[in-house]
Amino acid sequence: MRQTPRSSSNFRRPLIEHVERVQKNVRSCTGCGLCCTEAYNAQRILRIEATDIADHLATLPARRRDALLHRVDAVIARYRLAKAHEARLYTCPFLEPDFTCALPFDVKPLACLTFNPTTKDSCDQESKRFDLALPALEAANRAAGHDGKLAPIPVAVKAAWRARSASEPRSKKAGGRGEG
Numbered sequence: 382m383r384q385t386p387r388s389s390s391n392f393r394r395p396l397i398e399h400v401e402r403v404q405k406n407v408r409s410c411t412g413c414g415l416c417c418t419e420a421y422n423a424q425r426i427l428r429i430e431a432t433d434i435a436d437h438l439a440t441l442p443a444r445r446r447d448a449l450l451h452r453v454d455a456v457i458a459r460y461r462l463a464k465a466h467e468a469r470l471y472t473c474p475f476l477e478p479d480f481t482c483a484l485p486f487d488v489k490p491l492a493c494l495t496f497n498p499t500t501k502d503s504c505d506q507e508s509k510r511f512d513l514a515l516p517a518l519e520a521a522n523r524a525a526g527h528d529g530k531l532a533p534i535p536v537a538v539k540a541a542w543r544a545r546s547a548s549e550p551r552s553k554k555a556g557g558r559g560e561g
């Protein structure tokens with residue numbers, strides 16, 4: 382698969398190494414996914430994080446990309462996220478039926494990379510790691526010309542996908558999903 386340079390990738394490197402260590406030494410998330418469901422997940426992300434995800438979606442085969450974008454739309458509708466100004470619980474559209482995440486580590490939102498098993502029986506947001514990485518992420522967001530507004534993952538990804546589609550040359554759009 383073609384690797385797209387991530388505009389906000391620098392902050393992720395140490396976190397990815399940390400997550401890999403946790404998965405090996407503390408406990409694996411395989412078969413769980415609970416923190417990505419409506420039971421716990423109310424995550425809101427910056428536009429730069431959504432842009433990274435949209436860039437990743439653009440590298441996928443059309444069928445797979447369309448299926449994920451369809452899930453994005455379905456989650457927005459199901460949880461009425463489009464106009465939600467406050468944090469609201471929802472099951473993430475990137476959570477697969479087998480409870481794995483559809484996104485590779487190098488495009489995962491910061492909050493996902495910093496919510497991890499802390500012991501064999503418990504998981505938590507690692508606020509110190511989050512706070513340490515946040516300034517670099519916010520700087521990348523500002524450098525890309527975005528404000529600091531947060532939005533639920535599917536809402537932010539849909540907006541980033543629309544902006545991406547709108548900025549593509551007309552000839553490239555022909556086979557794409559368009560603006561859904």
Ligand code: SF4
Binds near residue numbers: 409410497498
């Ligand atoms: S972080 Fe915890 S709740 Fe979330 S998927 Fe991993 S084991 Fe499950």
Ligand code: SF4
Binds near residue numbers: 417422424474489
């Ligand atoms: S992006 Fe992946 S890890 Fe993050 S909430 Fe969605 S399914 Fe979970």
